[in-house]
Amino acid sequence: DTEVTQTPKHLVMGMTNKKSLKCEQHMGHRAMYWYKQKAKKPPELMFVYSYEKLSINESVPSRFSPECPNSSLLNLHLHALQPEDSALYLCASSQGKSMNTEAFFGQGTRLTVV
Amino acid sequence: AQSVTQLDSHVSVSEGTPVLLRCNYSSSYSPSLFWYVQHPNKGLQLLLKYTSAATLVKGINGFEAEFKKSETSFHLTKPSAHMSDAAEYFCVVSDSGTASKLTFGTGTRLQVTL
Numbered sequence: 001d002t003e004v005t006q007t008p009k010h011l012v013m014g015m016t017n018k019k020s021l022k023c024e025q026h027m028g029h030r031a032m033y034w035y036k037q038k039a040k041k042p043p044e045l046m047f048v049y050s051y052e053k054l055s056i057n058e059s060v061p062s063r064f065s066p067e068c069p070n071s072s073l074l075n076l077h078l079h080a081l082q083p084e085d086s087a088l089y090l091c092a093s094s095q096g097k098s099m100n101t102e103a104f105f106g107q108g109t110r111l112t113v114v
Numbered sequence: 115a116q117s118v119t120q121l122d123s124h125v126s127v128s129e130g131t132p133v134l135l136r137c138n139y140s141s142s143y144s145p146s147l148f149w150y151v152q153h154p155n156k157g158l159q160l161l162l163k164y165t166s167a168a169t170l171v172k173g174i175n176g177f178e179a180e181f182k183k184s185e186t187s188f189h190l191t192k193p194s195a196h197m198s199d200a201a202e203y204f205c206v207v208s209d210s211g212t213a214s215k216l217t218f219g220t221g222t223r224l225q226v227t228l
Contacts, residue, residue: 004157006157040221041220041221042204042218042219042220042221043158043204043218045215045216048215056215088155090157090158092158102148102160102163103160103216104160105150105157105158105159106157107156107157108155108156108157110155
């Protein structure tokens with residue numbers, strides 16, 4: 001199984017809503033990532049988890065709250081988002097933090113904030 | 115610091131003709147280099163990777179890339195384009211010694227015409 005599964009595929013939420021994005025992998029990877037991708041732009045790193053601990057936070061606003069309940073799951077909790085947060089959110093995983101290991105990406109969650 | 119420059123934002127080829135997508139990198143260390151493809155509204159799929167083994171790397175779907183240290187290049191090629199190759203392509207670099215933090219190029223949109 002070389003898949004990273006993200007749910008939901010599409011999400012529309014109001015600025016006062018609370019929602020969560022989910023990501024799951026069963027490849028035994030110990031590093032997991034959240035990326036944000038705006039239209040016609042490359043993905044931008046948001047968070048890195050290594051061995052279920054937050055390793056990198058790229059100065060992401062606190063309205064985005066990541067969580068790694070176990071080595072297979074990664075969540076992104078959303079609260080009080082702004083319309084400019086509308087984007088494709090990609091989850092990825094890799095064997096570890098070190099180089100020489102490629103990242104496997106999920107299909108993404110298309111988020112629209114209204 | 116690491117960086118990636120994709121020299122063409124848009125490339126158009128006819129079906130059956132060769133594909134060349136150009137990528138130059140800058141890295142303080144011995145880098146790992148990757149090419150990812152993204153079809154519309156989809157996640158990223160790894161095409162191939164270079165990790166200091168053979169300089170000519172073969173990937174999926176007939177793509178290959180050659181690592182040229184003297185030219186700091188990692189161009190992606192395919193002998194014969196297929197309609198299904200139309201997508202966005204990202205060249206990505208990861209430095210040695212850093213956390214698994216990928217630096218993406220700005221992407222090249224490949225258009226394939228009949």
